[in-house]
Amino acid sequence: MILIVYYSGEGHTEKVATALAEKVGGRLARIEPVSEAGMFRKGMMAMFGMRAEIRPVKTDLADVDFLVVATPVWSRKVPPYVNEYLSKVTGAAGKPFSVLVEMSGSGAESAVEIVRKSLEAKGMRFVSSAVTVESDVDAGRFGPTIEEFARTIAPIAVPAA
Ligand SMILES: Cc1cc2nc3c(=O)[nH]c(=O)nc-3n(C[C@H](O)[C@H](O)[C@H](O)COP(=O)(O)O)c2cc1C
Structure with a gap:
């Protein structure tokens, strides 16, 4: 099972994560904050690598074969809700x-590095990363990026017999 977990404040990451899920046959899980901070605080919390409370979401990866974390970049880092999710992941050792x-x-x-370090510290194995840009997502121009990214995921999650 490919789990695609994402946070999206304004819908761009959600749009891309949903397209990826359709391509690779993944299951989507949305990270939802218990309360949304104001814009200034959001930027500061991300900048200082802080965490903020999230609603219950799938963090136990026991039945997951492949994890994709999709996140917006905040202050060249990641939202506090994503930091919180990463800290809660269990059953991850050895998984891609x-x-x-x-x-x-x-x-x-730097945002990719944060997620990468955090999950590698849990024994997970980094496979690939991709970047989408807000203006391209708004214009619907992210298809090729997602197709290329999907090709790095599918063969590992579903090895040929
Ligand atoms: C608090 C905050 C900080 C941000 N910092 C950055 C940044 O450092 N670099 C960047 O390229 N975009 C930054 N952005 C823009 C978002 O990454 C961009 O709008 C993205 O499309 C949001 O995705 P979403 O619609 O899924 O929330 C920031 C947005 C917010 C709200």
């Missing part, structure tokens, strides 16, 4: 994962 980041213009590399 990929990272999808959505941004308006810069900071994708």
Whole structure:
């Protein structure tokens, strides 16, 4: 089972994650904050790598073969809700994962690194990453990026017999 877990404040990451789920036959799980912070606080919390409470969501990966984390870039890092999710992941050792980041213009590399380090510390195995840009997502121009990304996931999640 391919689990695609995502946070999306304004719907862009959700759009991309949904397209990916359709391509690879993945199951979607949305990270939802218990309460949304104001814009300034959001930026600060991300900048300082803080966590913030989220609603119950699938964090036990016992029945998951492949994890994809999809997140917007905030302050060249990731939202506090994503940090909280990553800290809660269990049953992850040895499993492969990929990272999808959505941004308006810069900071994708450092955001990918944050997710990568956090999951590698749990014994997971990094496979690939992809970046989408807000203006392309708004214009519906992210198909090729997702197709290429999906090709890195499917063969590993469903090995040929
Ligand atoms: C608090 C905050 C900080 C952000 N920081 C960055 C940033 O450092 N770099 C960037 O390219 N975009 C940044 N953005 C823009 C988002 O990554 C972009 O709007 C993205 O499309 C949002 O995805 P969503 O619609 O799924 O929430 C920031 C947005 C917010 C709300």
